[in-house]
Amino acid sequence: MDAGTAAAAPPALSNSASAKQQQQQKPLQISFPLPRAPNARVNLHLTVHSKSLLLFVTTTSPEHDSGVTAPVGSFVYAMPNLANPTAQPLSTPLYPQTPTLDLATRLAKILARRTGRPTYVGNSTSFASAGAGGNVEEEMEGLARVVEVVVEEVKKADQAAAAAGV
Template identity: 60%
Template structure:
């Protein structure tokens, strides 16, 4: 499920949903905003039993790629003990893969996964989120590059 909307100059927004690893009906829901100079990602998990109320905020982490160190730098902006590890890990991985500063809001719970949210399921879930986000960022960069080429061609006088 994907719904992409271009909001200029605020960025490109995506509402995405991917299955939770080894779970029958649980899903990871993402709200991704791709700006030219940073990413904003909010993720949460939902099951059919989850009430329709808004998801809790969870942890909020900022990470930026480092040009002098192999690992990105990160800082916690809002702390929730049950989600801080996933939020920090996601923010650092995304900053390194996209070479953009990243804000991650995370209220993900892997307890609804097939084996109760063990380490393998958590890593698979993080891997799926990273893959989905990186694909969207690469697609946005391709579109942005095409738009720049078109603008350059329009500016050429024959």
Template identity: 45%
Template sequence: MSIPQTERIEPSFKPLELSFPLPKALHTTVHVQVTLLDKCTTVFITTSTPGDSTGSVKPLGSFVYAMPDRTSPKATISTTIYTTPASIEYTTRVAKILARRTSKPIYVGCSIDPNGLGLTVEEEMEGLTQIVNVIAEKIGQN
């Protein structure tokens, strides 16, 4: 019995890198990196302002895994992998919404602290909506 020959294939993927202004947050730019894989998607989100030093190190923020609930299409399940108190709620919200909209597991790393940006609840929700819509559009899931 001979062993069938297999061809080794290296993974090949190129992350999507997006930047756009955050609505209602003066001079704040959102930076997103999206990596699409066969079984899941990885998203990293951060912000910058003109006063940020180019050599400064920003905190990584929280990291959350979310997946759609197979028993209930409108529900999602999430697990916090790493938490930063200022960004955990925002990160979890983004992860759950994207998992529900894409119907795939998703990892989200996010350092956005809406309280640190000085936004009202309405401004925060408008920013969250724009971030999710831009990511979902680029992924191809509306």
């Protein structure tokens, strides 16, 4: 291969820039109790990229999960409407599973709008072990808490990236 046909190598990142980039993309694993059911927990696996979010959400409870594997839930992509930030974000289910699709879509759209980033959400939550058996109010409280935690973590990651100059 002569010099004219060789592909240019990408510029090497300095060790500190590479470490900062990897640190920003390190997945966070967060767990917190459901608002009305302290024995049931919401588990988040969040990866904050500079231009996107990747979130997996599931629930666990000692009463309902003993020896039972959780089914794979829905996987949804949502992107903010950059032309009109107040408009509804666009979304598409990449892997739809009816019991979890609605919540995954809502969560992806809310996070895309609040963070201004394209968002991937995997959702296999079940609120059946919540205090009232997973009624709409409990689902919405759980959803609100997930949004609150994720937005807070995104702000922390953005502040850390800004302080590091990435």
